[in-house]
Amino acid sequence: MQPKIGIIGGTGLGDALFGREQGRRIEVDTPFGRPSSALAQADWNGVEVVFLNRHGEGHVHNPSSVPYRANIFAMKKMGVTTILASGATGSLRDEIEPGHLVICDQVIDKTHRRANTFFDSGLAVHVEMAEPFCERVRKVLMEVSAGMRTVVHHSGTYVCMEGPQFSTWAESNMHRGWGGDLIGMTVMPEARLAREAQMCYALIALPTDYDCWRRSKPAADKGGLLKEIIANLNRAGEAAIELIKAAIPALASHPPCPCHQALELAIWSDKSKVDPEVVKRLDLLIGRYFA
Numbered sequence: 163m164q165p166k167i168g169i170i171g172g173t174g175l176g177d178a179l180f181g182r183e184q185g186r187r188i189e190v191d192t193p194f195g196r197p198s199s200a201l202a203q204a205d206w207n208g209v210e211v212v213f214l215n216r217h218g219e220g221h222v223h224n225p226s227s228v229p230y231r232a233n234i235f236a237m238k239k240m241g242v243t244t245i246l247a248s249g250a251t252g253s254l255r256d257e258i259e260p261g262h263l264v265i266c267d268q269v270i271d272k273t274h275r276r277a278n279t280f281f282d283s284g285l286a287v288h289v290e291m292a293e294p295f296c297e298r299v300r301k302v303l304m305e306v307s308a309g310m311r312t313v314v315h316h317s318g319t320y321v322c323m324e325g326p327q328f329s330t331w332a333e334s335n336m337h338r339g340w341g342g343d344l345i346g347m348t349v350m351p352e353a354r355l356a357r358e359a360q361m362c363y364a365l366i367a368l369p370t371d372y373d374c375w376r377r378s379k380p381a382a383d384k385g386g387l388l389k390e391i392i393a394n395l396n397r398a399g400e401a402a403i404e405l406i407k408a409a410i411p412a413l414a415s416h417p418p419c420p421c422h423q424a425l426e427l428a429i430w431s432d433k434s435k436v437d438p439e440v441v442k443r444l445d446l447l448i449g450r451y452f453a
């Protein structure tokens with residue numbers, strides 16, 4: 163399989179990778195509706211890269227309303243085999259400072275009102291999620307981060323909350339007690355769906371501030387605090403772009419990965435009993451197992 167890299171992130175990331183005018187815009191439709199935005203495809207130093215703005219143009223989708231299934235399905239339709247995702251988070255640890263990067267290795271999923279599977283009716287599919295991120299892609303990211311000036315943490319547990327409100331003090335301390343390192347709102351169900359779509363998926367988390375467990379000095383100036391968060395996001399964003407740019411060539415020669423066979427033993431239904439209409443609708447994902 164020819165590797166093709168998909169990148170999911172914010173508008174700034176797309177602009178920084180492709181430049182404002184570059185990239186062929188492609189409207190994609192899926193059985194799960196329209197993705198967050200048009201996809202942008204560009205040749206990046208000889209490697210084909212597809213970019214998707216998770217929150218849509220103008221940041222119109224909140225974390226609960228992001229069309230995650232359409233987004234991942236659209237990436238699959240474009241032939242993407244490997245997804246590099248990035249997202250802003252709050253830090254739950256002193257040592258993970260705003261502006262650092264974290265190549266996450268675990269997730270605690272607290273989301274509860276999002277469609278989190280492609281296989282919600284007509285067949286039973288149970289993929290492994292013990293390692294929610296692709297270890298091979300994580301390894302590439304760790305390797306290419308070695309020369310960077312920014313501190314890049316090689317592991318971290320991301321607590322994914324529903325939001326859109328932030329945590330209470332009690333919740334923030336509970337998340338720390340659970341072993342969480344970061345708190346965010348978007349990695350799930352994105353990582354689950356990428357696994358169901360048999361794609362490699364890794365996340366570069368951008369801590370923009372400490373979550374509320376670390377009580378900041380009484381904010382004399384809320385505007386100043388917001389400015390600081392945005393500055394941290396920009397700083398981490400620039401570092402994330404550097405990391406992604408360095409990873410793309412390495413990923414373009416990526417060997418086949420177990421992620422690409424994630425459904426091999428995961429379809430528990432008697433295939434002869436599954437409605438052909440269901441198979442037809444999900445042909446892109448499961449067709450090869452029903453051929």
Ligand SMILES: [Zn+2]
Nearest residue numbers: 296362419421
């Ligand atoms: Zn993989």
